[in-house]
Amino acid sequence: MADQQFKPILSHEEFAQALARGRLMGLSCIGCGAVTTPPQATCPKCGGSDLGPVEVEPSGVIETMTVIRVGPAGFDPPYVVALVRLDDGPRLMGRVNGVDPESAGPDLIGRRVCLKGQVSEPRTKESGVRRVSFLFDLT
Amino acid sequence: MREVVILGVGMTKFGVHKQPMRELFAQAALEALAESRVSPRDIEGLFVGQVLGVFEEAQANIAPFLAQDIGLPRTAPAVRFEGACASATVAIRHGALLVAGGVHDLVLCGGVERATAMNTSLATTTFAMCSHADYECPSGITFPGIFGLAAHLYAAKYGLELGELKRAMAEVAVKNHRHATGNPLAQFRKEISIEDVLSGPMVADPLQLYDCCPFSDGAAAVVIADAARFRDHLAEPVFLAGTGQGNAGGAFSQGDLTLSSARRASVGQAYRQAGLGPDEVDLCELHDCFTIAEIIASEALGFFPDGTGWRAALEGHTDMSGRLPINPSGGLKAKGHPIGATGAAQTYEIVNQLRGKAGPRQVENARVGLVDTLGGDMSTICNLILRRG
Numbered sequence: 039m040a041d042q043q044f045k046p047i048l049s050h051e052e053f054a055q056a057l058a059r060g061r062l063m064g065l066s067c068i069g070c071g072a073v074t075t076p077p078q079a080t081c082p083k084c085g086g087s088d089l090g091p092v093e094v095e096p097s098g099v100i101e102t103m104t105v106i107r108v109g110p111a112g113f114d115p116p117y118v119v120a121l122v123r124l125d126d127g128p129r130l131m132g133r134v135n136g137v138d139p140e141s142a143g144p145d146l147i148g149r150r151v152c153l154k155g156q157v158s159e160p161r162t163k164e165s166g167v168r169r170v171s172f173l174f175d176l177t
Numbered sequence: 178m179r180e181v182v183i184l185g186v187g188m189t190k191f192g193v194h195k196q197p198m199r200e201l202f203a204q205a206a207l208e209a210l211a212e213s214r215v216s217p218r219d220i221e222g223l224f225v226g227q228v229l230g231v232f233e234e235a236q237a238n239i240a241p242f243l244a245q246d247i248g249l250p251r252t253a254p255a256v257r258f259e260g261a262c263a264s265a266t267v268a269i270r271h272g273a274l275l276v277a278g279g280v281h282d283l284v285l286c287g288g289v290e291r292a293t294a295m296n297t298s299l300a301t302t303t304f305a306m307c308s309h310a311d312y313e314c315p316s317g318i319t320f321p322g323i324f325g326l327a328a329h330l331y332a333a334k335y336g337l338e339l340g341e342l343k344r345a346m347a348e349v350a351v352k353n354h355r356h357a358t359g360n361p362l363a364q365f366r367k368e369i370s371i372e373d374v375l376s377g378p379m380v381a382d383p384l385q386l387y388d389c390c391p392f393s394d395g396a397a398a399v400v401i402a403d404a405a406r407f408r409d410h411l412a413e414p415v416f417l418a419g420t421g422q423g424n425a426g427g428a429f430s431q432g433d434l435t436l437s438s439a440r441r442a443s444v445g446q447a448y449r450q451a452g453l454g455p456d457e458v459d460l461c462e463l464h465d466c467f468t469i470a471e472i473i474a475s476e477a478l479g480f481f482p483d484g485t486g487w488r489a490a491l492e493g494h495t496d497m498s499g500r501l502p503i504n505p506s507g508g509l510k511a512k513g514h515p516i517g518a519t520g521a522a523q524t525y526e527i528v529n530q531l532r533g534k535a536g537p538r539q540v541e542n543a544r545v546g547l548v549d550t551l552g553g554d555m556s557t558i559c560n561l562i563l564r565r566g
Contacts, residue, residue, distance in 0.1 A: 104325030105382040110302040113317040131429045132316050144329045171315040
């Protein structure tokens with residue numbers, strides 16, 4: 039079986055390429071109907087592996103937020119990070135654009151947002167795994 | 178499964194240490210072995226939590242070097258466990274399971290970390306690596322950020338004024354600092370006030386500096402044995418009555434963050450195995466990496482109904498003299514949080530409490546104690562229930 043390489047239904051690279059073109063892709067479970075994004079090997083709801091690629095609505099609601107004041111190396115605080123619940127069900131963590139971090143607060147909870155992905159080069163040339171950031175605009 | 182007993186425990190002072198992790202772990206391990214009245218040569222396996230040694234000391238594969246330092250026999254497997262901040266509890270659980278399963282009769286477990294060997298920027302960066310590398314880290318999330326998200330969600334979900342929740346969170350910090358004044362091994366042994374907490378610099382809204390545990394160095398160790406062979410070895414046996422461990426993926430995949438779903442899965446296993454419920458727990462060392470984390474944990478562990486943990490903290494129910502003393506050691510907040518060692522230090526505290534050896538911070542009539550340790554963004558949770566013999 040060594041020549042049979044595991045091929046995800048929707049690979050990270052396919053997901054990243056679609057996001058770079060402005061499309062949020064995910065998986066729909068044939069068994070239970072749950073929609074998943076980002077993609078993973080099985081359905082998080084029922085564990086089924088009978089999944090099909092699906093385009094996911096890039097809109098949702100801010101479920102909670104924070105303002106990062108002390109960041110990891112390579113980041114430039116302050117900035118707003120939110121957990122967003124997409125209209126199709128899944129949650130994504132990402133930056134919220136277009137709000138002043140100094141005045142941002144929990145009144146952002148419940149605000150509608152639209153996803154704009156950002157795909158950057160791999161951490162190292164050798165890695166081949168491109169990095170995905172989820173950016174949200176208030177709508 | 179065989180019954181498992183804890184023979185002895187050891188722990189270094191938590192804080193800033195300018196010495197290699199080998200020396201820190203040896204100090205804790207030799208103390209635990211001496212208290213257990215066993216020799217390093219009797220130990221059949223070493224299971225040790227260690228997280229960021231690659232960055233701290235440019236050391237991978239640390240377990241055999243720790244074993245070498247304390248003179249364990251060649252036949253003893255030496256294994257490093259990495260489950261972020263829950264590493265030591267995971268190591269203890271697996272060591273205990275190997276004893277329960279009859280593979281070993283006597284093992285040494287514990288953990289060690291030297292986070293202050295990294296500067297704050299590197300430490301913040303490497304700690305954040307315990308979040309999802311592909312779908313969370315690129316957003317610039319940090320550990321305080323995860324719990325900032327949880328705090329704002331908690332207030333919104335339960336309809337609390339943020340100021341009201343923040344006052345309850347501040348009470349957690351004040352209480353744990355007060356508890357740590359009775360702990361000679363704690364990193365911070367000074368009381369702080371509500372005003373101190375509420376006037377600190379913001380780290381990740383709404384968490385201020387005193388809502389956050391420090392970066393710390395330290396080690397702790399636990400000797401675990403087959404009860405049938407070792408129960409009469411010491412006058413004060415402490416039984417490991419139940420263990421549990423749960424997992425959750427990235428914070429984005431966990432559903433409602435305030436529920437800490439992996440913790441409910443983990444502690445449920447531990448309660449069932451021990452045949453005990455939350456009402457029978459006399460004290461708890463839980464994972465207060467951030468003040469809101471203590472409130473969330475106190476609910477997920479079943480001590481207070483969901484949405485009321487903040488009020489329990491505010492009303493003193495989790496104080497030394499309260500209904501359920503939480504973190505009599507000072508917790509991660511004030512005792513310190515050398516991430517790879519934390520679970521072993523929590524176990525150290527519970528064992529000493531159950532033996533009535535906790536000095537000025539002794540909880541009266543402590544018979545059952547719970548250890549609760551969280552790793553990453555609540556993605557690894559491990560629990561131990563200890564019972565006085």
